[in-house]
Amino acid sequence: xxxxxxxxxxxxxxxxxxxxxxxxxxxxxxxSSADEFLAVLNGDRPNCLLVDFQMPTMTGLQLHKHLRxxxxxxxxxxxxxHDEPKIRENCMNAGTSAFxxxxxxxxxxLTAIERALAA
Numbered sequence: 001x002x003x004x005x006x007x008x009x010x011x012x013x014x015x016x017x018x019x020x021x022x023x024x025x026x027x028x029x030x031x032s033s034a035d036e037f038l039a040v041l042n043g044d045r046p047n048c049l050l051v052d053f054q055m056p057t058m059t060g061l062q063l064h065k066h067l068r069x070x071x072x073x074x075x076x077x078x079x080x081x082h083d084e085p086k087i088r089e090n091c092m093n094a095g096t097s098a099f100x101x102x103x104x105x106x107x108x109x110l111t112a113i114e115r116a117l118a119a
Contacts, residue, residue, distance in 0.1 A: 002117050005046035006030045007037050007063070008079070009055045013102070017050065020106055026113070034058035038066075045074060048097070048109070048116045050109075053080040053087060061091050075116035079104060 004026045008014045014030045021028035029046070031037040033055055051060035057081070060078045068072060075097040080087065083101035091099045097116035100108060 002047040002113075003027045003029070004008050004050055004113065005037060005074075006050045007032075007034060007052070007055065007060070008052040009033055013028050017109075020109070026111065034060075034063040034066075037063075041052070043074075045072065047075070048113055049074050049076040050113070051076055053076055053078050053091070054082065061087075061094060061096075064091075064094055064096055076117055077109075077116055 004021055006014055006017045006021070006028055008030075009032055011032070014032070018021070018028055018030050031040075034051075035057055049063075051063060052061040061111070064076050064078075077098045077100060078091045078096050079100050079102055081102045088099045097119060098112040100112060
């Protein structure tokens, strides 16, 4: 059905998202940072990225822009505990698939993933 890469520096959030995705048909892999994800990125790429906005060394938006600069376009859903209008606007204008404030409801997340995969 699809491979979802989950990137969040908070281990409890990663665990909760992985547990939620385990109840679906999606395959999921978790990463603690953009750097960790980029280090293993190869020919087998996820169908969707679920990324925390605020992470050390590289934000979710910076990761999105970096991937686009190197020619990789993977639908990205940005999550944040700080739902600020300017950040939301910047992410959506950059072409992310969705911007979701934490905590995220299961149905909201799954709908965002379905839309990202269908685009």
